[in-house]
Amino acid sequence: MITGDHRDTAEAIAARLGIIEAGNDAAVLTGAELDQMSTEEFDEKVENYSVYARVSPEHKVRIVKAWQKLGKVVAMTGDGVNDAPALKQADIGIGMGITGTEVSKGASDIVLADDNFATIVVAVQEGRKVFSNIQKAIQYLLAANLGEVLTLFIATLLAWDTMLPIHLLWINLVTDTFPAIALGMEPAESNLMNHKPRGRNSNFFSGGILSSVVYQGIFEAAMVLMVYATAIMWPVHSGYNAIHADALTMSFATLGLIQLFHAFNVKSVHQSIFKVGLFKNKAFNWAILASLVMMMVVILVPGLNDAFRVAHLDIHQWVIVLGASFAVIPFVELVKLVQRKIKKD
């Protein structure tokens, strides 16, 4: 808490708000005391203080910098022109919609329309949800990327005709995009505000995302390659070109569909999707449908399938494709189950 009030007033109010315990004089620092400290001294002691009394806006920059040196992500509120440098310095500058000057709002990252501290808490909660949803989108997209890389790499080693850039771009940019965005609209998971802030050093891969990307990517590649191998070993058509065209089409379809099924898995990193709710997120349902249509259009519509250099598949081939794609759900569910068991023990 930062205030221009006198020390005693500041202490009494902070105690009322539960920022410090009543009578905890040591947690209060005045602007004059801060002026006496060297930067090094203050950097060392900053964690001891929760309340700053009689401070002017100039002190705010020092307070922000000291916390940032400790590697903390710092949010700072302010409304005067003099607050602007501190607002800019902070990781999150919070301006005041009602009392704030234009300059302070301009230097802020977010502005509270109601000037209310509680809104910051709401915003933090919303921010955590957004981060967790971005993580889901990244997990989803990178699993596909890894799957594609492994498929291409192994196929090349085996001297198989692999998917072309156009196929990969179609999946990366079209059919994967809708579910990825829709994952951004997933509702918050229930324990969101109970864990500690993740801090500056965490990244998108923390919380089990990296391992998920790896095993899911490997599984996707395995499925696609298996479908390709099946198509070559038990061909429906004859002739080298026709067989390889079938195999390529089937692996393209498998990769596209596997991602659509996999999107359901990603709804929760650790929870079973049957617990999270399969169809709760309406935007997500529409996204899956849209992607399914986009995938089918390029394979089934004459003319378009020529541009995409894909062949016509018969019903047996489709069954193989669907089966291999769907397998991603039971597989990931099983891994999640094992992970939860291990964590418990």
Place this chain on the structure above:
Amino acid sequence: MSEQKYQQFSNAFYAQSESEVLTELEATSSGLNSDQVNERVSKYGPNKLDDGKKKSLLQKFLEQFKDLMILVLLAAAIISAVVSHDVVDSVIILAVVIINAILGVFQESRAEAAIEALKKMSTPHANVLRNGDTITVKSTELVPGDIVLLEAGDVVPADLRLLESNSLKIEESALTGESVSVEKEIKIIDDKQAGIGDRVNMAFSNSNVTYGRGNGVVVNTGMSTEVGKIAGMLAKADETTTPLKQNLNHLGKFLTIAIVIIAVVMYVVGTFFNGMDPIKMMLTSISLAVAAIPEGLPAIVTIILALGTQVMAKRNAVIRKLPAVETLGSTEIIASDKTGTLTLNQMTVEKIYTFNQQQSAETKLSTDNMALKVMNFANDTKISQDGTMIGDPTETALITFGEKHNFDLDNKLQQQPRVAELPFDSDRKLMSTIHKDGERSLVAVKGAPDILLERITKIQTTDWIRDITAEDKSVILQNNQDMAKQALRVLEMAYKYIDEVPGELNSDEIENNLIFAGLVGMID
């Protein structure tokens, strides 16, 4: 920034006498002459804030291509076009790259409003004394040494050391955050460490004159003024990279390195060990690069963030910079202003003390209680038609308190109309109103406890009025301190009856020999 372009003064002018300041600036109280002005314009520069370097749209667009991931994609597009003569893939890749760059530029452009707003605050004209005459000049033409005349309604055009102040009050909230106007004086301030808010003999550029008249000598102009220093700091403050940006950069670098390694390995294995066609292998390697790069990721992250801003806006948090949505989620330390953010910028009565009794604001008071009457009478709050109160927060709090205790102010004021008043000033720290009450008149006084107590000679006990004793006074002071320790702002109420309202009101006469009514403690 060109802060060092024009050397200006860095003296603590507020700690010097008027004549010392004038000597230092080689100025006189009758103003500079034309030659001096011309010379100083070239020496000190114009009185305006620097524009700062602005990136053109093209520059911003080109900057997007500094990203490694984008460069790899570009290379892939070019190689693909050259090797295969089939441009479809290249065109698609190029389209992806360009859309990404446009999104990046769009995000950046929304973030540059701060210095613009500062410049808008600047004043167009100022009244100055030059060659002994008062003339109006553009405020950009002011130089150190100019004598500037100020009156209510003016915006201070540069930093001034005041030479004259006739009840001059200036509102400096933009600089200090303090919304109460500062009363300006011309006396020397000895404390060389005085903060901006305490330099009452200075007037700062971009603050507003709310009352009175005065004049001062310009000591600093343009980027050397206090507001200019802020503009300089704004331009300099390190744009901290958000955790999101750091994360995405990190991810991008990692992927790029991985892609290059894998593509090279694959090319080597394919061409030299499997004996495949080098051109075909080249294309396959490009496929691999395309496969490994999550092309949609930046756009998708942007869209998810944008969706987050919509949700937050509905809940009163307006996001100005997109990545802030995500940074918020990782916030560890929240440094918050108290007033208006942690607390409502609104006073509420918490405690009231009348004779020997301190009680909470909820406990019922009689509508005849003199403390209740005085706090409502000696009060300048205006109540508009729709019931909203306009006035000082401490005074509106008292009216609200009266309403809660069924004090019918309109009715009482009809019976005992206000006939005269002694308005608040900061020397007395008191305000009084006089009300006709039948044959005699009621003087209602409210003000700072320590000062008002000295003017009190009687005390109202539960049923009668008697002379106040030293013991009474110490009990009152004790209660005052007690409330102050609980972070309450304390006001004292007193009153007396007079037979005749004098034609000329005099504080010593009216605000003396008062009867103690009570203390009230408020919190914001």
